[in-house]
Amino acid sequence: MNAKKATQRQGFKTNEFIVYPAHGVGQIVAIEEQEVAGARLELFVINFVKDKMTLRVPTSKVTSVGMRKLAETPMVRRALETLKGRARIKRTMWSRRAQEYEAKINSGDIVAIAEVVRDLYRSETQPEQSYSERQLYEAALDRLSREVAAVQRITETEAIKEIEAALAKGPRRGPKPESEDESVVEEEAA
Numbered sequence: 745m746n747a748k749k750a751t752q753r754q755g756f757k758t759n760e761f762i763v764y765p766a767h768g769v770g771q772i773v774a775i776e777e778q779e780v781a782g783a784r785l786e787l788f789v790i791n792f793v794k795d796k797m798t799l800r801v802p803t804s805k806v807t808s809v810g811m812r813k814l815a816e817t818p819m820v821r822r823a824l825e826t827l828k829g830r831a832r833i834k835r836t837m838w839s840r841r842a843q844e845y846e847a848k849i850n851s852g853d854i855v856a857i858a859e860v861v862r863d864l865y866r867s868e869t870q871p872e873q874s875y876s877e878r879q880l881y882e883a884a885l886d887r888l889s890r891e892v893a894a895v896q897r898i899t900e901t902e903a904i905k906e907i908e909a910a911l912a913k914g915p916r917r918g919p920k921p922e923s924e925d926e927s928v929v930e931e932e933a934a
Contacts, residue, residue, distance in 0.1 A: 753803050755813070756788060761894045764799065765810040765852030767792050769890040775803070794890070815854045820895050823858035823888065827910040831863045838876070845880045854891055860884035865911050 753775070756762060760772050774789040778800075787800040788811075801809060815823070834841060845864070848856040864881035866873050873881065885907065893903035 753786075753788075754806055756803075756806065756811075761814050762790065763812050763814060763852050763854075763891060764790060764792075764801070766850050767795065767797070767799065768887045769814070769894050770799065773798075776800075794886075810852050812852060814895050815891060817895060819854055820892055823854045824892075824906070824910045826855055826858040827862050827865075827907060828914045829862060830915050831865070832859070833863055838874075842876060842880060845884070849880070849884050849887060854888065857884050857888045857891075861888055861907065862911065862914065865914075867912075 756772055758772050758774055761769055762772060764770050770790040770792040772788050773791045775786065776789055777784055777786050779785070786803045788803060788806070790799045790801060791797075792799065801811065845860045848860050851857075860880065861884045864873070864877055864884065866881075885904065889900050889903040889907060892898075892906065893900045896903065896906075898906075
């Protein structure tokens, strides 16, 4: 019986931080048994402090819901490197792109979430985002910063600063400063 329980738990333990794709980083606060519809179920009790939410997930459903352990440090580094890349914005309709971004955010894949943060990031020199773009950006940034903070054992604020520093190292986004445009015009006139 204990071997079966250990397999169902798949190495997850109480007080461990995990990533639940639809909600981000949470902490397993207990493993309890409940009777549901006449069947005994073993459940992970997962607390999401920032969302003030507690979720109960049957241990047998862990794989199907995509729950996973926190990313390893090399994977976090890879996600931060992704932020430094060039934004890839497809020329499809916003509704289609928004669905793709939402799917990436809810995939629980830290690199996919980093791609959304990179693609939707706007520096001060760039045009303002729409409400829905900003909502998706903030959701992705929140998920990414929570996992980076949990893995590196830093605060979420420090994680956001690290993410923004990586974004700033990316290729310059938005319109070029006017002084550069003027120098090009002068060269053409000469």
